[in-house]
Amino acid sequence: MGRRLSASGLWRRIAAGGLMLASTAEAQTPAEFDAAVAALSPRLGGDCMAADPPAAAALRDLGLTVEAAAACPSRGAALVAVALPSDARDGQGGALGLAFLRAHLAQGRAPVVLIDRQRGIGIAVVAAGAAEIATEIEPLSALVAAAGGPRVLFDGRQPGGDWQPHLVRGGMASSMRTTPDGFDIDVTAGPHGRITGLRSAQPLVTLPLPGDPESLRLRFDLDPARLSNAVFALVPPEGEGKRDWDVAVVWLGLEAKPAGAAPELILATQRREQARLAVTDMTALAGLALEIRPDGTVLAQNATGETLLEGRLSPDAATAPLHLQVSASPPTGDLPARLMLRRILHEAVPFRDSNPAAILTRFGQEVTLFDGSARGPHFDLHGRPRPSTGTAVAMEHALLATAPEGAGRSGPGLFSPDPVIWLDHFAKGGGARLRFTFDPAQTSGFEIALTVPMSTDQGEPGRPRFLLHWRRMPDGTIQATRRIDTKTAVLDATPTAMPRTVDLLLTPLGVQVLAEGFPESVAPWPILREGLGLRLNVHAMAETARQPAALRLERIELTRIPASGIAPPGPPAPGVTPLPIRRFFPDLDTPWEAYGLAGVPAAEAIRPHGDGIAVTTPEGFEHGRAGLLSSGPVAVLDARLARTPYRLSLRFDPAMTDSAEVILSTRRQPDLWNGSEIALRLLREAGPRGAGRWRLALMRDHYLHWTRQLTAEEMAQWDGGLDLDLGPGTVAATLSGVTTVAGTGFVGVAEGTAFHMTAHSWAEGYGGARMALTSVSGGWVTPPDMTARERLELVDADDFDAARYIDLLARELAGDPK
Numbered sequence: 001m002g003r004r005l006s007a008s009g010l011w012r013r014i015a016a017g018g019l020m021l022a023s024t025a026e027a028q029t030p031a032e033f034d035a036a037v038a039a040l041s042p043r044l045g046g047d048c049m050a051a052d053p054p055a056a057a058a059l060r061d062l063g064l065t066v067e068a069a070a071a072c073p074s075r076g077a078a079l080v081a082v083a084l085p086s087d088a089r090d091g092q093g094g095a096l097g098l099a100f101l102r103a104h105l106a107q108g109r110a111p112v113v114l115i116d117r118q119r120g121i122g123i124a125v126v127a128a129g130a131a132e133i134a135t136e137i138e139p140l141s142a143l144v145a146a147a148g149g150p151r152v153l154f155d156g157r158q159p160g161g162d163w164q165p166h167l168v169r170g171g172m173a174s175s176m177r178t179t180p181d182g183f184d185i186d187v188t189a190g191p192h193g194r195i196t197g198l199r200s201a202q203p204l205v206t207l208p209l210p211g212d213p214e215s216l217r218l219r220f221d222l223d224p225a226r227l228s229n230a231v232f233a234l235v236p237p238e239g240e241g242k243r244d245w246d247v248a249v250v251w252l253g254l255e256a257k258p259a260g261a262a263p264e265l266i267l268a269t270q271r272r273e274q275a276r277l278a279v280t281d282m283t284a285l286a287g288l289a290l291e292i293r294p295d296g297t298v299l300a301q302n303a304t305g306e307t308l309l310e311g312r313l314s315p316d317a318a319t320a321p322l323h324l325q326v327s328a329s330p331p332t333g334d335l336p337a338r339l340m341l342r343r344i345l346h347e348a349v350p351f352r353d354s355n356p357a358a359i360l361t362r363f364g365q366e367v368t369l370f371d372g373s374a375r376g377p378h379f380d381l382h383g384r385p386r387p388s389t390g391t392a393v394a395m396e397h398a399l400l401a402t403a404p405e406g407a408g409r410s411g412p413g414l415f416s417p418d419p420v421i422w423l424d425h426f427a428k429g430g431g432a433r434l435r436f437t438f439d440p441a442q443t444s445g446f447e448i449a450l451t452v453p454m455s456t457d458q459g460e461p462g463r464p465r466f467l468l469h470w471r472r473m474p475d476g477t478i479q480a481t482r483r484i485d486t487k488t489a490v491l492d493a494t495p496t497a498m499p500r501t502v503d504l505l506l507t508p509l510g511v512q513v514l515a516e517g518f519p520e521s522v523a524p525w526p527i528l529r530e531g532l533g534l535r536l537n538v539h540a541m542a543e544t545a546r547q548p549a550a551l552r553l554e555r556i557e558l559t560r561i562p563a564s565g566i567a568p569p570g571p572p573a574p575g576v577t578p579l580p581i582r583r584f585f586p587d588l589d590t591p592w593e594a595y596g597l598a599g600v601p602a603a604e605a606i607r608p609h610g611d612g613i614a615v616t617t618p619e620g621f622e623h624g625r626a627g628l629l630s631s632g633p634v635a636v637l638d639a640r641l642a643r644t645p646y647r648l649s650l651r652f653d654p655a656m657t658d659s660a661e662v663i664l665s666t667r668r669q670p671d672l673w674n675g676s677e678i679a680l681r682l683l684r685e686a687g688p689r690g691a692g693r694w695r696l697a698l699m700r701d702h703y704l705h706w707t708r709q710l711t712a713e714e715m716a717q718w719d720g721g722l723d724l725d726l727g728p729g730t731v732a733a734t735l736s737g738v739t740t741v742a743g744t745g746f747v748g749v750a751e752g753t754a755f756h757m758t759a760h761s762w763a764e765g766y767g768g769a770r771m772a773l774t775s776v777s778g779g780w781v782t783p784p785d786m787t788a789r790e791r792l793e794l795v796d797a798d799d800f801d802a803a804r805y806i807d808l809l810a811r812e813l814a815g816d817p818k
Contacts, residue, residue, distance in 0.1 A: 033068045033081040033115055053078035058106035062099055067117065073397060076110035078103075084116050088123050088137055100125050104133050115140070150219070153204055153324065154344040156182040163198045166325050168243060171196035175328070181223065182342035185328040189336045195243065197231070197327025197339070204346070205234055205322045207249070207313070208294040209689060214348040217301075218324070219289040221343040224282040228256045228263065229337035231329045232290060234322040244325055245271065249318050252290055252300055252309075254279070255331050267300050267309040274298065274311025284308070294351050295377040296689065307374045307395035315687040354378075357709045359739050360424035360562050369420055369536070370556040372398040378420050382457055382539055383412035398439065399553040401540040408542030408549045411447070415455045419533025419706055421558065423506070424739065426530045430563030431507035434556065436538065440498040442552035445471030447541035448504065450511070450534045452527065452744055453703040461537045462703060464527050464744060466511050470499065471543050479543070480518055484511075484525055493518045506534075531732055531740030533706040570784035576791055578782040580799075581649075584757075585776035586611045590631035595670035597625040597760070605761075612774035614656055615761040619768040625661065627760025627771065629670050634778050635726060635755040640794055642751075645725040645732075648778045650759065652720045656772035658684040661762040662724070664755040666748065672758050677748035680724065680733050684715075686767055696741055698733050704745045714738055720774075725781065787812075 051071035055078040060066050067081040080103070085095045092100065103112045104125045114123045117140075124136045158178045159165055165173050175187045175196045187196050208216055220232060231244050231253040239247030251268040262278040265285070279285065287303025292313070300309040324344070328337035354367040356378070369378050374395060381393050383403070391403045391412045401412040421432055436448065448468045449461035461467070463485050470480040480493040495517030503514035510524040540551035572578055585592055594613075596602035598621045605626035606615050617624040635646050652660060662680045665672040673679070679699040685691065692712040699705040721736030726749045732742040761771040780794055789808035792800055 033117065053080070054106040054108070055103040055112045056080045056082075058102040059099060062095070062102060064099060068115075076108050077112065078107050078110070079113045079115065081115040081117055083118060084114070087119050088116065088121065088135070089119075092135060100135060101133060150345040150347040152343060153200070153218075153346050154183075154198070154326075154341070156342045158183070159198050162201055164201050166195065166197040166199035166327055168195040168241060170194045171327070179340075182221075182340050184226070185337070185339040185341070186226075187229075187328045187330060187337040189330065189334050193243070193329075195231075195327045195329045196337075197325060197329070199240070199325045200323045202323075203237060203321030204324050207234075207292055207317060207319065207322070208351070209319060210294055210296070210693065211353070212294040213351060215291055215293040215351045217289055217291040217347040217349050219287060219345040219347060220326070220341065221345070222286070222288065223340035223342070224285045226338050226340035227254060227282065227285060229328060229330045229335060230254050230339040231325070231327050232288075233325045233327075235325055236318055236320065236322055239323070244327065244329070248325075249322060250290065250292065250298055250313075253329075254285070256335055265300060265308060267298065267311045269298060269311055270314050270317065272314070275309040277308055291349065295353065297374060297377055299374050305373065306397060310374050310395075312377075313689065315685070315689050317689055319688040355709070356420045356558055356560075357422055359710070359714050360422075360560050362562055362564070364562055365558075365560045367558050368555065369558050370399070370414065370553070372554050375414065378416050378418075379414040379536075380417055380457060381412075382415040382455070382537060383410045397554075399538075399551070400442070401549075401551045401553075403540055403542070403549045405546060405548050407545065408445070408547040409545045411460070411537075411539035411541055412549075413446075413537065413539035413551060413553075415457065415461075415537040415539075416535045417454055418535065419708070420536050421450070421506070421534040422560070422708065423528060423530060423532045423534075424560065425562030425566060426508065426528070426532075427563035427566050428508060430561050431505060432561070433506070433559040434504040434536070435559070436502045436504075436553065437555040437557075438498065438500060438502070439552035439554060440500055442550055443498045443540075444548065444550045445469075445540060445542045446551045446553075447537070447539045448502070449537040449539075450504070450506075451537065452532070452534065454705065455535060455537055461535075464525075466504075466523070466525060468502070468504070468513060469541060470495075470502070470515075471541060471549075472498070472547075473543050474547060480515075482511075482513060482523055484523055492521075527744055529730075529732075529742055531734070531742035532744075533708065533741065569781075572782055572784070572786035572791065573788070576786055576788050579780045579786075579791065579794055581777050581779040583775065583777045584630060584634050585628070585773070587631060592628040592631050593670070594628055595626065595758075595760075597671055598623050600624040600626045602626050609653065609656070609772050610774060612651075612653075612772065614653075614772040615770065617761045617763050617769040619763075620766055621763065622766055624763040624766075624769065625760040627661075627758060628773070629668065630757040630776075632756070633754040634757045634776065635664070635753075637726065637749065637753045637755075638751055640780055641726070641728055641749075644783050644794060645727045645781045646778065647781050648724040648726070648757070648776065650722045650724075650773065651775045652722065653772035653774060654718050654720045656770055657682075657720070658771075659762045659764075659769040660722075660771045660773070661758075661760055662722070663758045664724075665758075666753060666755065668756040670758060672756070677753075677755065678724070678726075678731055678746060680722075681762060682722070682735070683762065683764060686764065696733070696735060696739070698731060698741045698743045700743065700746050704743060706741050706743050708739065708741050710738065 053071040056066045056069040059082050065083040070079040109127045112125045120140050122138050170191050171194050176185050233244035233248040234250040235247045253266050256263045262280050264276050265279050266276045267274045284302045289301040291299040296313040298311045299307050328339045330337045356367050391407055391410050393412045394400045403410050403412055450466040451461040452464045453462035455461050467483045472478050478495050481491050499515045505512040510522045512522045540549040542549035594602045594606050600617055600621050605617055606613050615626050617626055660682045663672040663676045664678040665676045667675045681697045683695045685693045694710040694715050697707040717737040718735050719737050723734045725732040729746050730744050731746050732740055734740040759773055761769040763769040792805045
C-alpha cells in the first residue's frame with residue numbers, strides 16, 4: 001500500500017505542492033465538504049472549481065457514491081467527498097486501498113484529498129516514489145482548525161454591538177432591514193449622494209505589511225440578483241461620518257449605468273482609481289472577495305479565485321486597524337441602490353514573498369514571478385485592452401491575452417517596469433534561468449523580450465534587448481526566431497507545435513533557449529555582466545498585424561544560480577605598484593562648495609564631521625537637499641577607458657546616513673539634474689509600509705534606470721563604501737559588502753569627458769534626511785597581473801617615462817619576464 005508520513009506531514013506536503021481548494025458547492029453540497037473547502041481554501045490558494053475530476057469518475061466506477069468534487073487545474077489535483085466502504089483508520093487494504101490507488105492513478109498521480117463525511121475524516125493521497133502512494137488521515141475538525149478557517153465578521157443580522165448604521169448625506173436607517181435571506185439595504189431613487197449601510201463599531205481590519213506571511217481576504221456573501229450601486233470600503237477611524245470615497249484606504253464599488261449598459265466594478269486606493277470592469281454576468285459577484293497582500297497588491301476576486309480587478313496600495317497606506325463599511329450608495333439621484341448581504345468572512349491566506357531582487361547567497365534562489373492569479377507586484381499590463389481594436393487581457397487562473405485580426409502585433413500581455421532579473425555572482429558556472437509555462441492549445445503566437453531600458457505599456461521593448469518570437473504562420477506552419485538588439489531575426493526552428501514550456505538560460509556566454517524543437521545553441525549577448533538588472537516582457541504576438549494572436553501564460557519562474565569560487569580581481573604582477581589613487585575630498589587647498597536646494601539653508605544643514613561633513617535636512621522642504629559640489633572635475637576620461645574602468649570611491653558613515661544622492665555632470669553647478677550624465681540614489685524608505693527597507697537606484701534618464709530594493713538585514717552589511725566604476729557607456733555602482741547595480745547606455749561615459757560631482761542628502765517628499773560623507777577619491781582600476789610596461793601605458797601623461805618604457809618593451813621582446 002505504501003508508507004505513511006508522520007502526523008500532518010502529507011497535508012504540509014500537499015500545501016507545499018500547491019494543492020488549492022475552492023468551493024464546488026451548489027446549494028445542496030454537503031455542509032462538511034463546504035466547511036473543509038472553506039477552511040483549506042484560504043491556506044492553499046484558490047485555484048479549484050466545481051467539476052467532475054477523473055478521480056471522482058474512477059471512484060464511481062468502483063460503485064462508490066461521490067457526493068461533491070472540486071478539480072484543481074494548476075496542479076491537476078482533486079478534492080472529492082465520497083462514501084468509502086470502510087474506515088481508513090482501521091486499515092487500507094482491500095476495496096479501500098483499491099479506491100485510493102484508482103483515484104490517484106486516474107488523477108495522473110497528482111494529489112487527491114478524499115473527504116469521508118460519515119466518519120469525519122480527510123485522507124490525503126500522494127505519490128511516494130515511482131510506483132507507490134502515501135496516505136495521511138486527519139479529523140475534519142482538526143483540518144478546519146489547523147487551517148485557520150474563516151472568521152465571521154457579519155452574520156446578516158440587524159446592526160448593533162459590533163456593527164452600527166453608516167448613514168451619510170441623508171442616508172436613512174428605514175431603508176435597512178433583516179430578512180430571512182440576509183440583511184437588505186434597499187435605497188430608492190432620490191437625493192444625490194445618499195449613503196446607507198453598516199460600519200464596524202471597532203476597527204476590524206489590519207492591512208498586512210511587507211514581510212508578513214499571510215494575505216488578508218474579505219469575502220462578501222451577497223445576492224447578485226439584489227445588487228446595484230454597492231460600496232465596500234476600508235476606512236480609518238477618523239473617517240466616520242464622511243463619504244467612503246473621500247477617506248477610504250481601499251474602495252470597491254459596483255456602479256449601475258444608464259439603461260442598456262453593463263454595470264461597472266471599480267477598485268480604488270486612497271482616491272486613486274486602479275481598475276474597472278464591465279460586469280456582464282452578475283452571478284460572478286456572488287462570492288465577491290477583496291484580497292490584500294503583504295506586497296501591496298489589492299485584488300477583487302470572484303468565488304473561484306479569479307482576479308476581476310487588480311491594484312496597488314500606496315507606500316503611505318495606513319498601518320493602523322481600519323473600519324469596514326458596506327453600503328448601498330446611488331452615484332446619482334435618479335438611481336436606486338440595493339445590497340442583500342448574508343455574511344462577511346475574514347480569511348488569512350498564506351503568502352510567499354517573491355522578491356527577485358534579494359541579494360543572492362551561495363544557495364541560489366527560486367521565485368515565482370507570475371503565478372496566474374494576478375499580475376502581482378512585478379508586472380503591469382502591456383497593450384492595455386482597447387475596445388477600438390478588440391485587444392483583451394484577462395486573468396483566468398492564467399494570463400489570457402488576445403488580439404483580433406488587424407491587431408495581431410499590438411502586443412497585449414505583461415511587462416515589468418522595473419528589473420526582475422538581477423545577475424548576481426555572475427561568472428562561469430553561474431547564471432539565471434527563466435521558465436515560462438504556456439497552454440499550447442490557447443496560444444497561437446508569443447514574444448518574450450529581455451530588455452535593459454524601461455518599456456511602456458504601449459511601446460515595443462527598448463534596446464538593448466533579446467527577443468524570442470514563436471508563432472503560427474499564415475500558412476499554418478510554426479516558426480521560432482530570436483534576435484539580439486538590432487540584428488536581423490534568425491529563423492532558428494520550424495517546430496511542429498506551440499511549446500508547453502520555454503526556458504531562457506542566461507550565462508556569461510549569452511542566452512540559450514531550451515524548448516522542444518528549438519536548437520540549444522547559445523546566442524552571445526555581451527552586455528550581460530555582474531549586477532545588471534533586466535526587465536521582462538511577454539506579449540501575444542502574431543507574424544503579421546492581419547493575423548489574430550492569442551496567448552495563455554500560466555507561470556513564470558526564475559532560478560538564480562551563483563557562480564562558486566569567485567575571487568576578487570588579483571594584484572598587479574610582482575614588484576609592480578598599483579595605479580595611483582587621488583583623493584578629491586576633503587581638499588584643504590580647493591574646498592568643495594556647500595549648497596542647499598529646494599529652500600534648504602546650507603549653513604544650517606551642513607556641519608563638520610571628522611574630516612568630512614554631516615548633513616541633516618529638516619522636514620518641510622519638498623525633496624530637500626544639501627551637500628557639496630566638487631571644486632573641479634573628479635573624473636577625466638581618455639583612451640585608457642577602453643582598457644580599464646575609472647573608479648570613484650566614496651566613503652560614508654553608515655550610522656549617520658539614511659539617504660545620499662551622487663550626480664556626475666559635465667557642468668559645474670549645485671543643481672546637476674539638468675544635464676546630469678549619471679545619478680545614483682541610496683534611500684532608506686520612511687513610509688509606514690516601507691520602514692526599514694532601502695532603495696539603490698542608478699539612473700541615466702527616464703528610460704535608463706535601475707532600482708533595487710534592499711532589506712535592512714542586507715544593508716546591515718554595508719561598511720559605508722560606495723564605488724562607481726565607469727566603462728565605455730557603462731556604470732557599475734557597488735555598495736561594499738552588499739551588492740552591485742550595473743547599467744548601460746551611458747553615452748556620456750566616453751573618451752574626452754570630464755565629470756564634476758555633487759553629493760548631497762535627498763529627502764523623499766517633505767521628509768527629513770541625513771548623510772555623512774567622509775571622503776571621495778578616484779583613479780584608474782589596476783588590471784590583474786598588470787606589468788610594469790602596462791602600468792606606464794595607464795598612468796597620467798605627466799608621469800610617463802619614455803626611456804623606461806622603451807627599456808621594458810625591449811626586455812619583453814627579448815623574452816626577459818622582468
